[in-house]
Amino acid sequence: MIKVDALISFLKKNNTDFYTGVPDSVLKEFCSILKNKKNHIIATNEGAAISLGIGYYLATKKIPCVYMQNSGLSNALNPLISIAHKKVYSIPLILVIGWRGSPRIKDEPQHKVKGEITQKLLNLLNIKHTIIRTNKDLNKFDKQIKFAKKNKTIVACLIEQGTLEKDIKKNSRKDYYKLDKEAFLKIMLQNIPINSKIISSTGYNSREIMYLVNKYKLNKTYNFYMVGGMGHTSSVALGYSLFSKNKIICIDGDGSLLMHLGALKTAGYFAKNNFKYILLNNNTHDSVGGQSTYADNINFEKLSKSLGFKKSYTVYNHKNLEKKIKNFLNIKAASFMEVKVTNSKIKKLPRPKDLIKIKKEFMN
Ligand SMILES: Cc1ncc(C[n+]2csc(CCOP(=O)(O)OP(=O)(O)O)c2C)c(N)n1
Known part of the structure; x- marks a missing residue:
């Protein structure tokens, strides 16, 4: 398990100060902390989130963090492959991906196929990635981020259900309307x-x-x-x-x-x-x-x-x-x-x- 604060300060140390993505239950705690951040945009779909990140890089030369559930990786593929890929515009991005259907963890039927092919998809796209299970894994991820920044490539981490420490207080859901x-x-x-x-x-x-x-x-x-x-x-x-x-x-x-x-x-x-x-x-x-x-x-x-x-x-x-x-x-x-x-x-x-x-x- 790792603390979300540790993950956020790790990203901050890597000079990331723009976050965008589509919420995911695996990343609930991560999303919850981002709620209060200034430079954070909840996008309507993962392709839009990647594209917002691309725009951020073009304006600032800094590497953004784009988060999503692995099912949303399919929405993200188009701008990832046709804009950000090393062989197109070579735009560095950090992806934080909630890994539903990881072969190590029991999950719902709809997550099985995507869970099994998530790493293969990243490999096909030449995206170096780290499975983050403990704080130690952050060291490996750190090296990959440094490489991504230097070579202007995309890098990802995969986070499984139960890896991020729960903070029940921060997960309150607000009702906007009254009709039950x-x-x-x-x-x-x-x-x-x-x-x-x-x-x-x-x-x-x-x-x-x-x-x-x-x-x-x-x-x-x-x-x-x-x-x-x-x-x-x-x-x-x-x-x-x-x-x-x-x-x-x-x-x-x-x-x-x-x-x-x-x-x-x-x-x-x-x-x-x-x-x-x-x-x-x-x-x-x-x-x-x-x-x-x-x-x-x-x-x-x-x-x-x-x-x-x-x-x-x-x-x-x-x-x-x-x-x-x-x-x-x-x-x-x-x-x-x-x-x-x-x-x-x-x-x-x-x-x-x-x-x-x-x-x-x-x-x-
Ligand atoms: C492509 C994709 N991205 C993200 C998710 C994760 N996800 C599952 S349900 C959900 C929220 C759906 O919101 P809404 O339609 O308002 O329904 P509610 O959660 O309020 O019941 C999200 C983001 C997903 N299943 N698929």
Whole structure:
């Protein structure tokens, strides 16, 4: 185990004073300390974070720190390979990567493949890296950073679940809104029209829906849980809706929506009457530590209308909630609803495990 403070002062000693990235549960403690730093930007996706780091280097000649979960490495690949790589513009970067699915640690099915190929991917990209498990590993990483600075290359460290010492005090999650998320989801699930299907985002949304479906013994075959592919919920739902007679209800999170915001334009333009998009906006990346998404000032009603949705709504309290939900689900138009909700209050959420069974049931 290592203390996050030790990691941060190590980076500081290497003259790093700009941090950007996308939050990750493995790096929760690291993200939590960064919250109070001046030169820190939470990016909407990992490619954008790499690009912010590239811009920082161009302006300052200093090496930035870009952090992410290893699943986000795929989002980062384009600017890493086509801009920052030694054979292109040769831009030095320090990557701090949360290593879900490390072969040494038991993890969820969706993390296995990426966990196994993470080091191979870094090797393919010629990115020298260190697995950080103890303070001693920082010495090796230090040498690699010095090399990266001198040769203007990219360097990375991999951090597994449980490596960073926990600090419970620093991990408080703030509620921005009052409408209880569970209460909304319960009413919504109890009112879905027959022949509807639900596609829900990664993060807590899918797990909460799974919990409520079990708790109230609702029909399980409605649901396709996006256990990965953050940001792609609306595209999967759109693809399904265009080739199905079923009504499709897409349940997305604000972090997920913002990760690939452009997808909403495609949905707004192409969706038919059977497409219902619900944004559960808690203004946080709740499931990975409660870091802000900065979504609270966005006027989603206007935005979604301008992107082509025929009907757009905002809901933020219990007033006429059931009526509003029924109306939204039954209206004959591609429609968008922003629901301003609390963070999740449910303890011990289940996780989708048997993914092939879930897929088969959904497709039947
Ligand atoms: C590409 C990618 N980057 C980062 C993550 C880590 N991650 C999992 S859930 C999540 C936050 C999702 O935020 P939101 O959609 O608002 O849902 P909430 O956490 O609030 O339930 C993040 C960053 C991921 N799974 N995939």
